Amino acid sequence: MxxxxxxxxxxxxxxxxxxxxxxxxxxxxxxxxxxxxxxxxxxxxxxxxxxxxxxxxxxxxxxxxxxxxxxxxxxxxxxxxxxxxxxxxxxxxxxxxxxxxxxxGKGYPMDKLFGKELIVIGGGSGVAPLKGILSYVDKHKNNFGEVSLYFGFRTPEDILFKDEMRQWRNKYNLNLSVDKNPNKARISCDVCFITNLIEKAKLNPENKIVFICGPPMMMNITISILKNKGFKEEQIYVSTERLMQCALGICGHCMIHGKYTCLDGPVFRYDEIGQYTND
Ligand SMILES: Cc1cc2nc3c(=O)[nH]c(=O)nc-3n(C[C@H](O)[C@H](O)[C@H](O)COP(=O)(O)OP(=O)(O)OC[C@H]3O[C@@H](n4cnc5c(N)ncnc54)[C@H](O)[C@@H]3O)c2cc1C
Ligand code: FES
CATH class of the missing domain: 2.40.30.10 (Translation factors)
Structure with a gap:
């Protein structure tokens, strides 16, 4: 150490x-x-x-x-x-x-995305790194077009950042879902996988940039839905997680498709790493 x-x-x-x-x-x-x-x-x-x-x-x-x-x-x-x-x-x-x-590591190249409309998609604790994007947008309000959020959690009890969700609902186009509601909690969100909401949404790829962070299965399904809607790999940023040790590009523990997650990532433009897998 x-x-x-x-x-x-x-x-x-x-x-x-x-x-x-x-x-x-x-x-x-x-x-x-x-x-x-x-x-x-x-x-x-x-x-x-x-x-x-x-x-x-x-x-x-x-x-x-x-x-x-x-x-x-x-x-x-x-x-x-x-x-x-x-x-x-x-x-x-x-x-x-x-x-x-x-x-x-490398973060999202926010200053190179000025003028774009943003679609921010998170699952579970994958919403946390995306919060940084929203704080950045708050500080650079005039530099971005419409911001749409798609956040999914397992149950209402698992919803993170409830205070922030209220503010995001007022500022952005927030779409929130839980997979299930076993305790019949009073909720103002959909009960379905977040990928179902993305599939149903009328998303036009023009001038859009998408950020995705969540469980590998959710990220893979989302990317495939977006591609079917005409999004190009260059429009999609994914955040990856690998077992890490040094975080300095020395130990090689974090390699993904020939790249170091700790140096070249954890954020990648999708065309830089190709098919996202959890291997
Ligand atoms: C770039 C990056 C960003 C991350 N950001 C967050 C974050 O914001 N919040 C958060 O809670 N966690 C995050 N993680 C995951 C977090 O680092 C691990 O959960 C943590 O290292 C576990 O440490 P531990 O000592 O508590 O668990 P350990 O006792 O080391 O491990 C518990 C179990 O989790 C597994 N595990 C540990 N790390 C990982 C990993 N990276 N991927 C898959 N399985 C793992 C172990 O193999 C073991 O089965 C991130 C990981 C990476 C690589
Ligand atoms: S964690 Fe050691 S090379 Fe990335």
Missing amino acids: PRVKTAKEEPEQQSANPYLPVSTKITSFKRESSDCFMIRIDFKTKHDPGQFVQLTLPGIGEAPISIASYSQEFMDLNIREVGNVTKALSKMKKGDTLFVRGPY
Whole structure:
């Protein structure tokens, strides 16, 4: 594991050397669902929507986590509890210290997409990295055309970012669905796979850019629907996840179709990687 450097050693330039972890404090902790929570950390750095950081808990391990905000003043991270690091993170609270290195990888080339209409498609915790796109759009309102969102979750209890959803419904063309509603919750969204809503939607590919992040099956079905509607691979950006170790292009753990997810991704234009698979 790289040598740990504290923020005290480098208080003003937290991203001066992205290979060294720096200590940072949790400034807020919010439970989003039974297995997901959002932390805001006091990590000030420049980044693009779609990039990720490596969170380190000394003695426990490291985990790559996508940046779910767009700000040089703080960083939001949405985390799903799956194993050692993420479960330990779930027990932390406001004021606690953790270590972070990055940001890493290539994000979405937002400034090259000025003038386009955006379609943002997310499934489950895949919505988190897409939040950075929406924060970016908020800060550059006049540079984009219509923004349509298609977000799907397993059940109403799994819906993330409920507060933000209300704002997005007012600002954007929000389409929300849950696969099922077993507890008969009162909801104002469709009960179906999000891919069903995309299939039904009248989507004209002209001047559109699509961003997709979610489970591999949902991404593959979505891409095939979009292609049937006339979208070209160059109009589609996908966000990929691979098992990672170094995040520095050294270990080779994260290779996808001859590219390093940690350096060349995790965001790829679809024509750069061809068929998206989970292998
Ligand atoms: C670029 C990138 C961005 C990510 N962004 C987020 C995010 O924003 N929020 C979030 O909650 N998670 C994100 N992940 C996944 C997250 O890094 C892993 O879930 C985390 O490393 C698990 O660490 P752990 O110690 O808690 O679990 P571990 O104890 O290491 O693993 C638990 C289980 O999850 C599997 N696993 C671990 N990492 C991955 C992976 N990358 N893909 C598939 N299976 C994996 C392990 O094989 C094991 O079965 C991202 C991964 C990548 C590569
Ligand atoms: S994680 Fe080591 S090369 Fe990408």
